[in-house]
Amino acid sequence: MAVFEVLQYPDPRLKQVSKPVTAFDAALQSFLADLEATMRAGPGSVGIAAPQVNHFFRIAIVDVSSKPNIPQHGCLRLINPEIVQHAGEVKGREGCMSVPDYTGTVVRAQSVRVRAQDADGQCREFDCEGYEARAVQHELDHLDGLLFLDRVVSPRHDLFRRKR
Amino acid sequence: MAEPMKSDNQWHMLTVIGADRPGIVARLTEALFRGGCNLGEASMVRLGGNFSIMLMVQGADAAALERLVRPVTDALGLRLHLDPIHGELHQHIEPNVQVTVYGADRPGIVAQATAALAAAGLNILDLNTDVGGTAERPIYIMLIDGHAVEGVAAVERAIAPLRAGGVEVRVSALDTMIG
Numbered sequence: 001m002a003v004f005e006v007l008q009y010p011d012p013r014l015k016q017v018s019k020p021v022t023a024f025d026a027a028l029q030s031f032l033a034d035l036e037a038t039m040r041a042g043p044g045s046v047g048i049a050a051p052q053v054n055h056f057f058r059i060a061i062v063d064v065s066s067k068p069n070i071p072q073h074g075c076l077r078l079i080n081p082e083i084v085q086h087a088g089e090v091k092g093r094e095g096c097m098s099v100p101d102y103t104g105t106v107v108r109a110q111s112v113r114v115r116a117q118d119a120d121g122q123c124r125e126f127d128c129e130g131y132e133a134r135a136v137q138h139e140l141d142h143l144d145g146l147l148f149l150d151r152v153v154s155p156r157h158d159l160f161r162r163k164r
Numbered sequence: 165m166a167e168p169m170k171s172d173n174q175w176h177m178l179t180v181i182g183a184d185r186p187g188i189v190a191r192l193t194e195a196l197f198r199g200g201c202n203l204g205e206a207s208m209v210r211l212g213g214n215f216s217i218m219l220m221v222q223g224a225d226a227a228a229l230e231r232l233v234r235p236v237t238d239a240l241g242l243r244l245h246l247d248p249i250h251g252e253l254h255q256h257i258e259p260n261v262q263v264t265v266y267g268a269d270r271p272g273i274v275a276q277a278t279a280a281l282a283a284a285g286l287n288i289l290d291l292n293t294d295v296g297g298t299a300e301r302p303i304y305i306m307l308i309d310g311h312a313v314e315g316v317a318a319v320e321r322a323i324a325p326l327r328a329g330g331v332e333v334r335v336s337a338l339d340t341m342i343g
Binding site: 042043044045046047048049062067092093094095096097100101102103131134135138139142148155 | 309
């Protein structure tokens with residue numbers, strides 16, 4: 001396994017939209033292993049998305065199992081993921097391996113249903129809530145060229161941005 | 165931000181306070197930019213309707229900085245203050261606890277709360293307070309983000325006695341999601 005170099009903002013490549021995965025082959029399995037190794041090499045990281053390692057395909061990994069006593073699904077390998085349902089709004093702090101030395105407050109859906117293919121191309125659905133749901137939303141944003149910086153709100157006031 | 169044009173890398177903390185009006189930040193930073201200065205981290209807040217800003221500035225010595233900013237502050241009736249500082253960028257400490265204290269306003273809330281927090285090993289990283297409610301029945305609200313060296317439970321134990329004094333206290337763990 002290899003640990004990839006993680007792209008860091010202001011690298012413009014982080015702002016591009018990734019393409020769907022079409023081949024569920026050995027190269028994908030190998031990439032998933034290396035992507036997971038890269039996530040685990042990052043200090044405290046509970047998720048990673050393929051574009052963070054200069055690979056612009058719709059692949060993300062989320063694993064919040066290191067956090068005690070929260071609802072979670074173990075290691076989620078999400079290929080071509082999409083959020084098909086969401087509910088609630090909750091604020092929380094986020095950071096990112098691609099944005100060192102900055103954390104910010106971000107409003108996310110409290111719960112999401114994510115539909116994705118697994119490493120073999122099988123369609124799966126996961127109902128995620130709280131911290132895991134936050135991680136899923138953060139990683140899926142990367143696939144659309146969005147960073148948490150695009151969603152950060154002022155921590156000083158308990159205000160939600162007006163819906164546009 | 166870009167490296168400053170001048171060779172003087174000493175950081176200063178520029179503090180400006182006074183009556184608020186629109187455009188103060190724009191005029192201050194325009195003067196600094198034209199003078200070849202580089203800005204670091206900053207915090208501007210209105211306190212009781214007063215403008216206040218603390219702004220890290222690099223690229224000129226104290227006398228030169230004052231020459232750049234003084235015309236603006238004099239024109240706007242603001243007071244300015246400059247201190248040389250050590251500019252510690254890229255070394256943020258991540259808060260792991262948030263403390264909210266509120267109640268009917270009375271003297272001593274901040275002193276009592278922060279004494280308890282300090283004793284519990286809390287390093288306050290961000291603190292802001294507001295006076296809300298009405299003039300007749302003011303309420304005091306304090307929000308603190310901090311790093312609890314001895315853990316969140318120690319903070320909760322230390323600050324719990326304040327509840328007997330009639331203030332509401334909420335301690336919650338902050339767990340930053342790194343993705």
